[in-house]
Amino acid sequence: MTTTIRKIARYGVRDLVRSRWLLGYAGFFAAATWALLRFSDSETKALLSLVNVVLFVVPLANLVFGAMYLYGAREFVELLLAQPLRRRELFAGLYLGLTVPVSLAATVGIAAPLLFQGVSAATLRTGALLGLIAAVLSAVFTGVATVIAYRIEDRVRGLATALGVWLLLAVVYDGIALLAAVQFADYPLERPMLALMLANPIDLARLVLMLHFDVAALLGYTGAVFERFVGGTAGLIVAAIALSTWVAAPALMGARLFRRKDF
Amino acid sequence: MIEIQGLRKRYGALQVLDGVDLVIHPGRVTAVVGPNAAGKTTLIKSVLGLTRPDSGTIYVDGKMIDDAGEYRARIGYMPQIARFPDNLTGADLFAMMRDLRGAGASRDEDLIDALGLRSQLHKPLRVLSGGTRQKVNAALAFHFSPSMLFLDEPTAGLDPISSSVVKDKIAAERNAGRTFVLTSHVMSELEELADDIAFLVEGRIRFSGPIHDLKKETRQLSLERAIAYVLETGAAA
Numbered sequence A: 001m002t003t004t005i006r007k008i009a010r011y012g013v014r015d016l017v018r019s020r021w022l023l024g025y026a027g028f029f030a031a032a033t034w035a036l037l038r039f040s041d042s043e044t045k046a047l048l049s050l051v052n053v054v055l056f057v058v059p060l061a062n063l064v065f066g067a068m069y070l071y072g073a074r075e076f077v078e079l080l081l082a083q084p085l086r087r088r089e090l091f092a093g094l095y096l097g098l099t100v101p102v103s104l105a106a107t108v109g110i111a112a113p114l115l116f117q118g119v120s121a122a123t124l125r126t127g128a129l130l131g132l133i134a135a136v137l138s139a140v141f142t143g144v145a146t147v148i149a150y151r152i153e154d155r156v157r158g159l160a161t162a163l164g165v166w167l168l169l170a171v172v173y174d175g176i177a178l179l180a181a182v183q184f185a186d187y188p189l190e191r192p193m194l195a196l197m198l199a200n201p202i203d204l205a206r207l208v209l210m211l212h213f214d215v216a217a218l219l220g221y222t223g224a225v226f227e228r229f230v231g232g233t234a235g236l237i238v239a240a241i242a243l244s245t246w247v248a249a250p251a252l253m254g255a256r257l258f259r260r261k262d263f
Numbered sequence B: 001m002i003e004i005q006g007l008r009k010r011y012g013a014l015q016v017l018d019g020v021d022l023v024i025h026p027g028r029v030t031a032v033v034g035p036n037a038a039g040k041t042t043l044i045k046s047v048l049g050l051t052r053p054d055s056g057t058i059y060v061d062g063k064m065i066d067d068a069g070e071y072r073a074r075i076g077y078m079p080q081i082a083r084f085p086d087n088l089t090g091a092d093l094f095a096m097m098r099d100l101r102g103a104g105a106s107r108d109e110d111l112i113d114a115l116g117l118r119s120q121l122h123k124p125l126r127v128l129s130g131g132t133r134q135k136v137n138a139a140l141a142f143h144f145s146p147s148m149l150f151l152d153e154p155t156a157g158l159d160p161i162s163s164s165v166v167k168d169k170i171a172a173e174r175n176a177g178r179t180f181v182l183t184s185h186v187m188s189e190l191e192e193l194a195d196d197i198a199f200l201v202e203g204r205i206r207f208s209g210p211i212h213d214l215k216k217e218t219r220q221l222s223l224e225r226a227i228a229y230v231l232e233t234g235a236a237a
Helices: A003-019 A020-039 A044-070 A075-083 A087-117 A121-151 A155-183 A190-197 A202-213 A220-229 A232-260 B040-048 B070-074 B089-103 B110-114 B130-142 B159-174 B188-194 B210-216 B224-233
Strands: B003-009 B013-023 B029-033 B055-060 B077-078 B150-151 B179-183 B196-201 B204-210
Touching: A003 A087, A003 B089, A020 A044, A044 A075, A044 A087, A044 A121, A044 A202, A075 A087, A087 A121, A087 A232, A121 A155, A121 A202, A121 A232, A155 A190, A155 A202, A190 A202, A190 B110, A202 A232, B003 B040, B013 B040, B013 B055, B013 B196, B013 B204, B029 B040, B029 B130, B029 B188, B040 B055, B040 B150, B040 B179, B070 B077, B089 B130, B110 B130, B110 B159, B130 B150, B130 B159, B150 B159, B150 B204, B159 B179, B159 B188, B179 B188, B188 B224, B196 B210, B196 B224, B204 B210, B210 B224
Parallel strands: B029 B179, B029 B196, B077 B150, B150 B179
Antiparallel strands: B003 B013, B003 B055, B196 B204
16 A cells, blocks of 8 residues: 555545544444343344344445545545546545545444443354454445446436445345245256355345354345355355455446546 | 647537647746636646546646646646535645645745635634635645646635735736636636636637737737627637
8 A cells, every 4th residue: 555545545534533424323333232232132132133234224324425425525536636646546545535434433333332231252253243244345335336426427316326226235136036036946046046145245244144143044045045055164255255356346446437537 | 838739528429628729838827718618627627637638638848747647746726616525624634735745845825824714724624614615725726836826716706805815826926937727707807817818619729829919819908808809700710
């Protein structure tokens, strides 16, 4: 990482850590974690519920907030582009300046109540994994937000697209998977289902967490298939590689769009 | 010196720049004027590297501009719209730019004082009024004592006093040998500040050269009337 990237990212972080929105976002996770721990029968149940909250909220918040932030920064980016910097470095700085604080906000929000409530070591381990997944998903979806913001000129259309992407991946996708499973029930479905799951970062994240909880069968057809197909550690590694790809690909695509864009 | 040759840029169906040839002479103030959507901002953004032209070349001080953008260390830019990160303060903003520009030579803080910004610098930029943000924008463009300054509507949104302060600053820095490229819709202001004029209509240069040449050719007394005359008669080249 060049010093230019670090400098740009540092001011991005400074801007966002003072943002009330981000404070509220971290506060939301802290409150949700605390409440679930407090009012669930067991710590495992609390964390399972928290998984669903994270998988629902993190993609939505990062897509919408990320796109709004990037559209709002448009004029400032023009000013930065007029400075003696390379576009590649400027993009990397802007991306990190956005991704690092939003990832940390979710992670810290989840971690703080777990640490303060003095939960068991096993719960702490699961919580750590959940925090990590929240951070990874944040990076994935701020990356997708850069693609949207630098691809679609119009702010309103961009925000609508961000919402559309979220609806597709978080809601419609599982429905389609289920429909396909029912329609083609007579065929061997393991491979297509596997492909379908690797193609959706939210499903992937759910899978990693479920494999950890050892309750994959409870969570949809794709999870059950994957556990039987790969199982345990091997599945975890495959999923981790796929998730890393999901972090890198949108960010690289965003960088490419940014490099060629007319501001 | 900035030399622009055969610059073309198309956005979809719209040919914004349609073969612009222009030389911007050092130590002078060049005003880029033209009707709305004539391509003024696109022309400036092309020189800064914000917009990639479809064809044509741009030389700054004899070197073709490139993505590394080292030439931009000699340029100060004041964009038309001043929007900054909400939660940074003015002081943060200046510090950030100083960080990015590196430990350069002199820092010009004249405008910070002359525009009364000193007391505003510790506030988040989000709470500043549009006019105050525009003042920050102006002070920032001059801060690094660049040899070339691109000011896009520098006095728009400023009160008369601040506007005069900025105009005085432009005149003083021009006399100190700096090059200016500015756009404005206020012709009297350009008449006061500019030496040369680049008159852009529908993506082409209709006239470029000293203002008094344009006035002489069109036999008009004011810049505004000279430009109206050119537009009406299709004269000059």
